[in-house]
Amino acid sequence: MVSQQQQQEYRLHELGDFLRTRRARLTPEEVGLPRGNRRKTPGLRRAEVAQLVGVSVDWYTWLEQGRSISPSTQVLERLVQALHLDVNERSHLFLLAHQQPPPALSQEPEVVSPTLQHFLDHFGYRPAFVSGRQWDILAWNDAGCAVFGDFRLKTTRERNTVWSLFVDSASRQFVVDWEEDARRILAQFRSSCGRHLGDPQLTELIHELMHYSPEFRAWWPDHEVLGAQEVKKTLNHPQVGYLVFERLTFQVLDTPDFKTTVYTPLDEADTPRKLEHLLEQWYQQEGQKPHTPKAALGLPQVQRLEQDTVALWLAECCQKVEGAWVANNTIMTSYTLWCEANRYEPKKAKGISQSLATHGLEIGVNKRVLDEHHRRKMTRGVRGIVIL
Known part of the structure; x- marks a missing residue:
């Protein structure tokens, strides 16, 4: 059985690893620091992160080493800014460091996607x-x-x-x-x-x-x-x-x-x-x-797997457009809700992909898109349709 001390050690080790990976992906130029001449490894040095956050190099080193220290909320927020963390990474950082979610960003506009x-x-x-x-x-x-x-x-x-x-x-x-x-x-x-x-x-x-x-x-x-x-x-x-x-x-x-x-x-x-x-x-x-x-409305759910539900969904909800691209999660949401509305049993993700390929669509196409935080990420999708 894992003891409380072992859980604590594992959490602090995860925190240190997380911080190392975040600083490794940044360049000095991205955070407004000069590159210098003797840089052998990619990413920021510990001393550079400590400088940006306003803490000593020793203290930051201890944090990455998983020492039992308690960073304040203010220090964690400065780490968020220094390491360019997005909202999900910010939450992860606070959960590792404080074992609770971060304070809400009250001034963020609430926009429904x-x-x-x-x-x-x-x-x-x-x-x-x-x-x-x-x-x-x-x-x-x-x-x-x-x-x-x-x-x-x-x-x-x-x-x-x-x-x-x-x-x-x-x-x-x-x-x-x-x-x-x-x-x-x-x-x-x-x-x-x-x-x-x-x-x-x-x-x-x-x-x-x-x-x-x-x-x-x-x-x-x-x-x-x-x-x-x-x-x-x-x-x-x-x-x-x-x-x-x-x-x-x-x-x-x-x-x-x-x-x-x-x-x-x-x-x-x-x-x-x-x-x-x-x-x-x-x-x-x-x-x-x-x-x-x-x-x-008001009809019982029935099993109608013999129907090509993907073909029916394509005919009612989509239009073939050469070169168009739709993310997999958007397709899954639209198809599943259509099946629910029409009382069909939806296919699994693999079955949907096979049916889409059968209908001449290109599946598994990666594309860089902007997420809700305006950061580019690679997303998998289907080429050849738009959802109406």
């Missing part, structure tokens, strides 16, 4: 939205607007989940068992606030909630905390009456401060039919056609 928006859009008749670190709803799908109102017409405060629940008087009629739901949301909100202590926008939001909501003012000092839960949610919609859902919230791995919430309709209270009616009204109002076939 096109891929994540595409993911929301293909939930079809299930309302879904993405919220950020202050619980502002940042992106949504059509079903979300059909059930919860047009998010485009709401102010930032009105799109805040906690604010709308506690301050908007209409929520007390809209949410069945309002107090139970409000207490649960408040406890989850309190848990997430622990990651963003001192965030000025969160502090302002809490002060306003304390002022405008007697319930928030009474319950906030209780310090109840709760993680995300799968719960049954009943709404009393002003147009169609009761709607019953399963509500699931999960974290977006690429952007940990983002939470995706999906409302899956249950058969109770004739929810699927009512939801279809609301969404049809929404599309009529918008002058659009539904993104998802009606067959996607």
Whole structure:
């Protein structure tokens, strides 16, 4: 059995190795230092990193050697800057050094990627939205607007989940068992606030909630905390009456401060039919056609492996364009959601690749693309199609 001391030694060894690999990939010119004449190995020297961070060479050497020292948050942040670490590397550094995630970068703009928006859009008749670190709803799908109102017409405060629940008087009629739901949301909100202590926008939001909501003012000092839960949610919609859902919230791995919430309709209270009616009204109002076939609503999952689902997906969702390129993860997301919407059993990644090759597409094509942090990375994809 691995002892606590062995775990500590392994963690510090990993930290030292990580720092060595990060400085090895940089050149002096990239960090604004002169190259010099007697450089035998690539990358920065320890003395150069120590100079950039503002610590002694001995101290930095001990850190790379896995000595039991505790770098402060300020020193780690200077290491992030000196070694040009991206957001994922920053998180890894803090987990190795402090055994906890880094402080949130509160000033970073919260931008929902096109891929994540595409993911929301293909939930079809299930309302879904993405919220950020202050619980502002940042992106949504059509079903979300059909059930919860047009998010485009709401102010930032009105799109805040906690604010709308506690301050908007209409929520007390809209949410069945309002107090139970409000207490649960408040406890989850309190848990997430622990990651963003001192965030000025969160502090302002809490002060306003304390002022405008007697319930928030009474319950906030209780310090109840709760993680995300799968719960049954009943709404009393002003147009169609009761709607019953399963509500699931999960974290977006690429952007940990983002939470995706999906409302899956249950058969109770004739929810699927009512939801279809609301969404049809929404599309009529918008002058659009539904993104998802009606067959996607309320039908059981069936196994239909004999169908060439990749060919059907290509015909409905894609267009062949010579020289075009699409990343594998984008293809997998679009294809899987299409299968789910049409109640097909999706193929595994290997089967998808084989089918794409059968249809004359070039698979396994590497391309350098910019990630969300504007850094170039090599990504594998398929050449010859675009996803509509």
